[in-house]
Amino acid sequence: MDLGAQEQPENPRDPQSPITGSAVEGRGIFEHGEPQARAKTYSLTRRIITAIVVVQLLLVAGLVGVAVNYARTELRSTFNTALDGDAMGALALLRYDEDPPHALTFDFSLLPPAPDPQHPPLFEIRRPGGQAIVRSSGWHSVPDAIARSRQRYLDFDYGGAPYRAVIFRNTPVLDSEEGTPVERVTVFYASSLEEDQLRLTRLSIYVGLTGLLLLLAANSIAIWSIRRGLYPLRELALQASAISVHNWNFRPSSGPRLARELSPLVQAIETVLERLKKSFRQQRDFTNDAAHELKTSVAIVKSTLQSLLHRPRTQREYEIGLGGLLEDCARLEDLLARMLRLARIEQLQQDGITRTKLGTTELSSTCEAAISRIASLAEGRNIRLVFEDSPSVYMLADPEDLELIWLNLLENAVQHSPPGSQVQMRVQLVGAGHARISVMDSGPGIPPGELPHIFERFHRGDPSRARTTGGFGLGLAICKTLVDAYDGSIEAINRPAEGTEMRVDLPIVLN
């Protein structure tokens, strides 16, 4: 039963396979720890085929058994009828003598020749008392226990052959002219079953062979159709194994897609793949952007040093140069701090904030703390910070996390507002169990095309604005990650002719 295994290589990533390199590398993202190659593999096709063959074999065996048994019963019944006839025939050969002493005689000459001379019939006709009237030749070897049996039919062995006997008791012997019973006798008649047995054996062989032939034909068809039927599964497996970071193509043909059992799997793979692809791309973009920022920062430091060293400078020039270098290092430091902060928050978000360890925090106080920290920056840009009187609202949070959100939002607002304008912050209660914190600036607003991207890492709305203020496009990404970690939501709303409103909704603790 090797049929199932032929086209199922043990290792689908053999060196001949065109997908090898990428598939092996791509394994990284789908791996579940230890490779499971140690565990014994098995073939689904082989299992199904084995099951079907076993079932069919049982079916054929059962059918053959029933057929043979039925034939045997029928043959026995026919044999019994013939045996009864033969016994009656033997009785008919018994003659009643009209004349006294009214003896009973048996006419051997009228006895038909035995069909099988090797195993002739055995018979005895006896009086109820046990006195034999007539006996066939060879009777002497019949054991007494069998001859005197009280059964109607009985089987026994005689001369190495199976025999069946019928015993008629108290059968009347009729007067041939008047038809009146003259005497009652017991007839014992036995015929060889040899011939009958032989016919049964031949029938069994015939039925059995036919069954096997049919089994073979049926199995061939079954195996062929199972392998054909499982083809979409194999195709799906092959397609799935070809997926890697370099090849996100997963386009199974209509086979697996139309199979009702496989289409949920196809859809699941497609969905997962789409998500993986997206997060992989995001991760790669992030890495690229981070690399770009870091390299740029290093390039600045390096170019400052090189241009300073390029030729002898005056004391004053060196001082200015070193001052610039300090500025460049501060930029690099700021970038690193922000990236590390984002990484820490993301880790926090992935691990989930342990709510039981969080204390209750009053929202307004964190807002006020953030406002006081941003005050000098706002003053420098001549921007007024307004915090509207707010209700006391409590939530389960680390006050530092909240402060960081407000700080980033306020910094963003201050940077995007024209000098002399104001930035407003307020806390409101919305719906059941939520607080809405808004930070509103008087800036030019966010171009509609950029709205979906502003929370992405390293995104800079209009980078020239961000650059002049030293932004890296990480502030809003940090806000979003933190808000998400607290099961809240954040959105940016353009208020025409007024500016931008950054709106954060957070779940609060109800008194």
Next chain:
Amino acid sequence: MRVLLVEDERRLAENIARSFRESAGYAVDVASDGAQGLYLAESSPYDLVVLDLMLPKLEGHDLLVRYREHGHSTPVLVLSARDEKQSVVRLLNSGADDYVAKPFDLGELLARAKALVRRGTGQRSPIISMDDLQMDTVERTVRRGDREMALTPMEYRVLEYLAHRPRAVVSKTELLEHLYDYNWEKFSNVIEVYISGLRRKIDGSNPVKLIHTVRGHGYVLRPSADATE
């Protein structure tokens, strides 16, 4: 020589511009975003454009494509942090002439910039010769015969520009446009001063005159007996 630097990172732009001015004697204009960069590149004659890729308003790559589409042949040197092969290939195929990956070496950037400027005017060798005049654009020295000339930076720049275009008549406006950044109009009457200085130092009493004034047209560098025509 006049260079346009399109770089949004203020500190980096300052350093590169200073280095170009000090080490190569180039006039440098800085554009801090892509849109301004494209506008400047198309409105003024430059000998080289140094372009960063990640720019606000207009991406460096898009700027490059549009610049080339509009038929400008000025050499473009690209700066970027992305140094994957495909990105480099894409840039070169879009019309960039050379590429420097961040964080780069200012000396290398300068050398590549000089090489591009040279090739842009058809010069191959960094040493330009005419008659017995030898101009080393790397060391920035000028000799006539065995004698080394002590030129002021501006005199050197005027001579360098003329030497890159031997036997071609260069107008005063062209000289001004290529030797000063966008404030060049202020300097319109100083070219004569530099030319006369150069003429005194290089030609002097030498029977073969190199610097000539073409009346009503401009100046030309070529070996000839007459100083004017």
